[in-house]
Amino acid sequence: MNKLYTQTAQLAAEYLEQSNHAAIQVSDVARQALQQLDVPLSMAGESAADVIKSLHQFGSPATMKMGSPRFFGFVIGGAYPVSVASNWLATAWDQNSGLEKTTPATALLEKVSARWMLDLLGLPEESATAFVTGATVANFTALAAARNLVLKRSGWDVEADGLQGSPELNIIISEESHPTVYKSLAMLGLGRNRVIKIPTDEQGRMRPEAFPEVMDNSVIITQAGNINSGSFDPIGQICDLAAGKNAWVHVDGAFGLWAMASAQHCHLGEGMEKADSWATDAHKWLNVPYDSGLAFVRHPEALKSAMAITAAYLPTEQAVRNPSDYTPELSRRGRGVDVYAVLRHLGYKGVEALVDRCCDCAVYFAKLFSQAGYHVMNEVVLNQVVVDLGSEALNLAVLDAVQKEGTCWVGQTIWQDRLAMRISVCNWQTTTEDVAESFAVIHRIAQQMTDTLSET
Ligand SMILES: Cc1ncc(COP(=O)(O)O)c(C=O)c1O
Structure with a gap:
């Protein structure tokens, strides 16, 4: 057993060494050879060593070298060695990381790294953090809390009664919102089309002067980091437009939110700490392995009421932070481990x-x-x-x-x-x-x- 692990680690290390110097694009030869993996499922199975050997022989050459320092596509990052290594360790732990009582290590690492990130990014310390698969789900998770709290304040319990017959929500987004924001709205039953789109300037920033008067029952979705230009909406100003209303301002900062950790660049997101929720990816600019997204929500109870479950067989302890109280999933891997490892390795600086x-x-x-x-x-x-x-x-x-x-x-x-x-x-x-x-x-x-x- 041990031999399988050490041999596989050796292969993975060689892959990582070589991929910095290899051609980034998958060659036609490697693509063809990949068909060797398309085999009929055998009756008796194969040895673990043979399976790994075959994966490395045909799979590794057919991977786009996305972790290369010269891969500049899709606004994604690579993975710091410490996070690849912590990922292996966390995989070995194989923790079903939903509950603190059963998986104290992964639960603690999430709690600690959540605290670090709120401080690093200048977000309100009382915010709750959800460790999810990516920014799409982070947007979805935060917007579920938004939908529920805004409707609750206007006397409607969406948790209990769903959306049919609920008061109307005004969803205000940007002409330049990322397509996954529309997907989140559709998954939340709010519809891709029932939105007010705010025109943008030449850098893709929402123009505050083009905003209608923000009414009660509004959810405003801003962006920190346009996928083309990298520009930020004037988030602080937009928060001021929503102040005093039954409104929620969300920030989609899939990659751009990390700029808040930089003294030189944090001016881009000036005033964003006034928002109600923020979404980002750790698997992009923080350079941890997939899949790792984060939602931060200023109103922990709103997030909990949208995400937590209760069941007779699950221990419920109010005093502890159960990771699954904040995420769409119950069972999941301890993805906070990689975030913890890379943050501890890098520090603020x-x-x-x-x-x-x-x-x-x-x-x-x-x-x-x-x-x-x-x-x-x-x-x-x-x-x-x-x-x-x-x-x-x-x-x-x-x-x-x-x-x-x-x-x-x-x-x-x-x-x-x-x-x-x-x-x-x-x-x-x-x-x-x-x-x-x-x-x-x-x-x-x-x-x-x-x-x-x-x-x-
Ligand atoms: C602004 C923005 N929002 C959301 C996403 C979706 O992120 P993910 O693919 O991690 O779900 C992206 C991806 O590039 C993005 O740039």
């Missing part, structure tokens, strides 16, 4: 340095593109850079060729009605050398493609 380093790399990218005569389409205020190389056809052709070349990986987006290249710097390892090397490849390919396109 380490998280700040991570944020600042990524932002510096984004600014450096923008500088290199601008100096070479390309159009950087956004104000680079955080870790996001949107570039127009000259035409949509060129953007698309270069993107494709860069991805195939393998040194780095950049994604595409539509920004200001134009198909453009989007670069997100979120990885704990990325340095200015990675930026320079990646830019050189993009620039070379863009020049070649420009020549080719002008010949045709």
Whole structure:
């Protein structure tokens, strides 16, 4: 048994070593070979060692190297070694982390890291924290609490009576809200379409002067970190518009919330501590393994009433923090362990340095593109850079060729009605050398493609 674990750890370590230098995109050969895993299920099964060997032989080469310091797609991060290691340990613990009484270790690690994060991010210390799978579920979880409390204050118990016949809620969102916000609204029975959309400025920020008067029974969903530009809505100002009303302000900060840990960048979210709830991902900018999202809610009882369950066979102790009182799931892994490990490893200064380093790399990218005569389409205020190389056809052709070349990986987006290249710097390892090397490849390919396109 022990041998299986040590051999597997060795394979995983080799994979991690090599993946920093390997081509990021999955090759066609590796994709083909992957079919070797598509076998009929045998009657008798196979040895554990053979299963792992086969996974490594055919699975590992067919993984996109998303943990590479030169992976700039999708606004995601890698995973700090301490968090990969803690993840292995937590997997070995195999704790069903719903209840403090039965899993004290994972429950305590969540409680402690929740306290650390509220302080690190400047959020109200009384807030409750839910450790969920990602920002989509974090948004869902926080908005469930929002829906319940706002309706409760207007005399409706959505927990008991559902939404049929309830007072109307005004859901105020941004023209630039992330698509998963709509999904959360749909899952909550609030509907994707029954929203008031606030127009945005050229950086994708909600324009406060375009707000209608905020009425009672409103839920306002703001954004800290636009997926293209990285910009923040003026959250403090929006909170002021909602003050004194039966209203709830939520912040979707899937990656941007971590900027609050940086003295240099926290001005972007000025006043956001006045909001009622915040969602973020640890698996993005905090660089822990998937899946790890977080919801912070200023009103713990509202979150608890939306999420907690009671059952005769479950111990109920009011004085302790049961993780499942705050999350949609009852049974789940101890995902707080990785968050705890990486925070303890980095400390306040380490998280700040991570944020600042990524932002510096984004600014450096923008500088290199601008100096070479390309159009950087956004104000680079955080870790996001949107570039127009000259035409949509060129953007698309270069993107494709860069991805195939393998040194780095950049994604595409539509920004200001134009198909453009989007670069997100979120990885704990990325340095200015990675930026320079990646830019050189993009620039070379863009020049070649420009020549080719002008010949045709
Ligand atoms: C602003 C925003 N909200 C929500 C999400 C969804 O996050 P997840 O994929 O972790 O559920 C993302 C993902 O990029 C995002 O950028």
